[in-house]
Each structure stands twice: as structure tokens, then as C-alpha cells.
Amino acid sequence: MDICIYGSKKNWDISLTIPGDKSIGHRSLIIGCIPKGKYKIENFSFSKDCLTTLEIIKKLGVIVIEKIVDNNRVLYVDSPGYTNFNKDIGTVNCNNSGTTIRLISGLLCGANIKAILVGDDSLQNRPMKRIIEPLTLMNGHIESKNGKLPLLINKNDGLKGIEYNMTVPSAQVKSSILIAGFLASEKTIVTEFHKTRNHTEKLFKYLNANININNNKISIENSNIESKDIFVPGDPSSAAFLIGATILSEKSKMKLNNVLLNDGRLKYVDILKRMGANISINKTGFLNEELIGDIYVESSNLNGVTVKSDEIPNIIDEIPILSVLAAFAKGNTLFENVEELKYKECDRVEAIIENLQNMGIESTIDGKYNLKIKPIDNLIEKNIEIDSYNDHRIALAFLVAAIKNHGKTIIKNYECTDISFPKSLNYFKDVLKIEKM
Structure with missing residues (x-):
């Protein structure tokens, strides 16, 4: 048009x-579904990018139902928890969403799930080495086409925590590592040379994760977190x-x-x-x-x-x-x-x-x-x-x-x-x- x-x-x-913030919309699903439990998301962004994330979350076995409450669209989420996700979700289309593919890669590696991630022409040309390298250091198994899509994510023997210095200032890359780090054994520490948006850190903190921020260093490790309602x-x-x-x-x-x-x-x-x-x-x-x-x-x-x-x-x-x-x-x-x-x-x-x-x-x-x-x-x-x-x-x-x-x-x-x-x-x-x- x-x-x-x-x-x-x-x-x-x-x-x-x-409309609701797109960055928090993605994270309300990807991070919000990690613990087992029910929660609701208000003012969710129904943008194409966030709907892409929503469809992938459903493939993992998360139930998401939309209801109209006081003339507002509200998502009700029922997650089985990451240990009970479907272990092979086949080929999933991330369409145009760089946030989806980078954050979901951290979740899939951390939850030990097999998948093939594809996208549209634009996403196929975007660099993925920036997440492949740190996730591989964590013991993730990812194959790619010269650092581009498709990404083939295979099961692993469990991720291990790492200390990682960011090479590019990217909240997407940082978030991918932190999500994988939360699901890994031992502590993960990420150091930024330029601070980037911190929605991932804030949402993990809201869910009571063991996460600490000290100037440009963020540390995270696996801990008990709980489902909570989220307003975007x-x-x-x-x-x-x-x-x-x-x-x-x-x-x-x-x-x-x-x-x-x-x-x-x-x-x-x-x-x-x-x-x-x-x-x-x-x-x-x-x-x-x-x-x-x-x-x-x-x-x-x-x-x-x-x-x-x-x-x-x-x-x-x-x-x-x-x-x-x-x-x-x-x-x-x-x-x-x-x-x-x-x-x-x-x-x-x-x-x-x-x-x-x-x-x-x-x-x-x-x-x-x-x-x-x-x-x-x-x-x-x-x-x-x-x-x-x-x-x-x-x-x-x-x-x-x-x-x-x-x-x-x-x-x-x-x-x-x-x-x-x-x-x-x-x-x-x-x-x-x-x-x-």
C-alpha cells in the first residue's frame, strides 16, 4: 500500500x-514464559514483530489466549515452564524480527530445544555471528550459513556460564546471552563498553531472578523465578x-x-x-x-x-x-x-x-x-x-x-x-x- x-x-x-512497547512485548513472552505458571499481559504490542514471537512461544507449548477486558485486548499466558517445553519445534519463521530471532535463540539453546530458524529476505541478510559466537562458547550447538540465516539449533549437553565482553553495543545480543545465562549452570557475566537498553535485566529482576548490575557488568545465574502479570x-x-x-x-x-x-x-x-x-x-x-x-x-x-x-x-x-x-x-x-x-x-x-x-x-x-x-x-x-x-x-x-x-x-x-x-x-x-x- x-x-x-x-x-x-x-x-x-x-x-x-x-501502543505498548515492542521491546517489552517480546520479553514479556520470551522471559515471562520461562517459569511454570499463569500470568496476563496488558497493553501488549500487536505489531507483526511481537506477533511473530507469540506464534513461536505457542510452538514451545505455551498456551496464550486473548480476551477483551474493559475494551482492551489482554493476553492470558499459561506456561508449562522451560523444562517442559516441546523439545523439537521444527522450522519456525522469525519473519522480519531481529529481536525475535536473537532472544529466542538464547531461550532455545538454554532450554535444550531443537529448531530451524528462518526469516524474510531482510532478516536473512542480518548478521548472526554476534549471537552464534557467545552461545557456542556457552556450549550451545548452532549451525549457520556463513553467519546468516537459517540457524540450525541442535540439542546440547547443557549450557555453562561464561564471562563475555560485548563486541558490539546491542541489547538484542546482550539479552540473548543473559537469557541463555539464566538457564545455564554457573554464573554468566556480561560486560558492556556502551550501555544498551536494559529491559531484559529489569524484567528478570521483576520476576525475582538472581541478577546483579554493577555499572557496566551484569551477572545472572539460574534461580527460582515466578510468573507475574506484566503491563507494557x-x-x-x-x-x-x-x-x-x-x-x-x-x-x-x-x-x-x-x-x-x-x-x-x-x-x-x-x-x-x-x-x-x-x-x-x-x-x-x-x-x-x-x-x-x-x-x-x-x-x-x-x-x-x-x-x-x-x-x-x-x-x-x-x-x-x-x-x-x-x-x-x-x-x-x-x-x-x-x-x-x-x-x-x-x-x-x-x-x-x-x-x-x-x-x-x-x-x-x-x-x-x-x-x-x-x-x-x-x-x-x-x-x-x-x-x-x-x-x-x-x-x-x-x-x-x-x-x-x-x-x-x-x-x-x-x-x-x-x-x-x-x-x-x-x-x-x-x-x-x-x-x-
Whole structure:
């Protein structure tokens, strides 16, 4: 499905509640089902990625039933516990979800389950050595096609704990090791040189696992954990696009309710504040160890900034929308060392540069993978076609960019946004003039 945007609606003031966070949605199933017991998941993200995880969990023998409670979709989970999972689940399709395949690999190796993991064309090109190597060190048995899919996971003689220094700043890789480490004999210690999002650590702590965090070192070992109900806060990565739309619009305000306020997920808000964005946060409390609250944002004039390389891991999903906002700031913006963007659903560096250039905005990448964006001084008034590259964050970022175009902006294959933000157009209907093609 292609869409056509005709610019923004002006002077709006709205309050929205956004879908549950995708990262916590995955973990609420993968980690939540490890102990034997029953629990419920509220505000689950029914994105394609999280539904992929849900289907694999069912193959393990976990019963998941959806019920409507007070007009909300609630998942009721009944797990037999990891020792009673089905021991051979055959071929399972992880579709487009990097989080699914990396976290589920840790679970399958730790629970000693045989499986073949496959995925779509995009996932087949994403690097898997980063999980194969540590899981193999733990005595996991994984075969691959030169570090790419499919992954053949075979039964092992039981995992052993390891001490592992992270070679890439990746929450997915760290989580895979921690999940396997929880199911292994002896203690596993993971050391990060750049901190990444810590939802796995928080959820294990919430379930009363023996896990300890000391600065950049995380240790975990097998212990008794219990099933507990989980509430999934609103997704801050989805919120970023609505925040961006408000910033670029004229005389407009937005309130986003019950959003996840995890420090590792709000670095982009800090960067926007450095750029001059009018954003404030009201913290309302904790749910399953995660801080939640409301975000308020207003139309703002931004200035260009330099985003340092040590900030990149915690804004990796928000660089596309930050790049769009930088394109309409005052002064150049530089993102240092964004090479990891090459290994997402598409080469996001290429996608950002090409689509900004289609809008008449200069952006370049140098040999150190520093991304530089030179902003445009005026509104755009031409018909533009955006290639989403079937990447949900590229499509959503350039949906926001269309606010600054007084011509038509066509986004190809917009349905790819269902991967992370299903029915996203419903949330932008008061903001943009949109037509499905």
C-alpha cells in the first residue's frame, strides 16, 4: 500500500495513548514464559514483530489466549515452564524480527530445544555471528550459513556460564546471552563498553531472578523465578514520530499518555532538548520495574547539534526521525559513527541520504560513518516519492517529513509500518492530510 500526504493540519492540540512497547512485548513472552505458571499481559504490542514471537512461544507449548477486558485486548499466558517445553519445534519463521530471532535463540539453546530458524529476505541478510559466537562458547550447538540465516539449533549437553565482553553495543545480543545465562549452570557475566537498553535485566529482576548490575557488568545465574502479570507501557520509539510531527507543525501541542520512560530509551528526548525542542515529562510511577509517565510536546524551532558516538546505541531506532528533524533545523547536524544502521531492516544510512536528497536536502556520510545533514531554509513545494525500503522506521520518519512539503509526498509500501506501529495512520489523522493509494 502506498500513501500520499498533502502536508499538515494546523493548530491542533491532542492527547493520545500509543501502543505498548515492542521491546517489552517480546520479553514479556520470551522471559515471562520461562517459569511454570499463569500470568496476563496488558497493553501488549500487536505489531507483526511481537506477533511473530507469540506464534513461536505457542510452538514451545505455551498456551496464550486473548480476551477483551474493559475494551482492551489482554493476553492470558499459561506456561508449562522451560523444562517442559516441546523439545523439537521444527522450522519456525522469525519473519522480519531481529529481536525475535536473537532472544529466542538464547531461550532455545538454554532450554535444550531443537529448531530451524528462518526469516524474510531482510532478516536473512542480518548478521548472526554476534549471537552464534557467545552461545557456542556457552556450549550451545548452532549451525549457520556463513553467519546468516537459517540457524540450525541442535540439542546440547547443557549450557555453562561464561564471562563475555560485548563486541558490539546491542541489547538484542546482550539479552540473548543473559537469557541463555539464566538457564545455564554457573554464573554468566556480561560486560558492556556502551550501555544498551536494559529491559531484559529489569524484567528478570521483576520476576525475582538472581541478577546483579554493577555499572557496566551484569551477572545472572539460574534461580527460582515466578510468573507475574506484566503491563507494557507505551512505546517511546513510536512516540518519537508523533513528537517529531508536533515539533515540525505550527502552533500545535500533544500529550502522550503512559509512555515508557526508561533512561535507555529517552536519549532522543535529551538530544531534542539540546536542539531546542519544547518537551516536558511527567513521571507517574513504576510498573514491572519500568518507569512510566506522560510526555508533553509543542511546536519548536530546532538548532543543529553534534551527536557523539557513545550516544548512538541508545538512539539507534530514532536516528531516522532525528535526521528528518535535523533537516529542518538551523545549522548542520552530525551523527558520529552510525555504521550499525547498515544492519537494520535495510541499510538505513543509504535510505536516509537518498530520501533526504529526494526532498532537496543535502546529507552525506564519510569514511568513519559520520552522517552529516545540512538543513533546508524553506518549505518544500514539489511532488516527492519516498522509498521506504520496506523499513518501518524509514516510512514513519518520512511521513513526518511530509509536514514540511506543500506538494504531494508519496511513500511506497507504507504497510511495512505494521511491523512496529500497527494502524499508525489512525494516530496521525488529526495531524496530516493522508490518502491511501
